[in-house]
Amino acid sequence: VQKVVHHPAMPYELIGGFTAALRERMELSARALEFIILTAARTGEVIGAKWREIDLDGAIWTIPEDRTKTGVEHRVPLSHAAHSLLSKLPQIEGTQYLFPGARQGRPMSNMACLKLLERMGHDDVTVHGFRSTFRDWVRA
Secondary structure, X not given: OOOOOOOOOOOHHHHHHHHHHHHOOOOHHHHXXXXXXXXXXXXHHHHOOEHHHXXXXXXXXXXXXXXXXXXXXXXXXXXXXXXXXXXXXXXXXXXXXXXXXXXXXXXXXXXXXXXXXXXXXXXXXXXXXXXXXXXXXXXX
């Protein structure tokens, strides 16, 4: 039996101020991290997200089974904030990814959001920890 290791998370009481600061940043990694927070999705699901998975009219993001941890298709309802974020994202020619990486045809690095957290002075939390922040907020 493997022992569960919890990822350091931001207390949900601080998420509003953090998100406001995040929205001030212009990096694409800031939009990716904001989308992670808004959807409570896993980092890999977000950075690997493709425009064809997004239904802006229906406000649904459908993650195919081959990109989920469970191997089951997952439909994520898009909140107004998540929908607005996606509506403002540029669809960059030559890439299928919402959050393209520096290398042509590749998604953003899974370290991009973690490095952003460090630049913002939050090296005490992890990107995956925002899933726990969301869960704590729901339970409150």
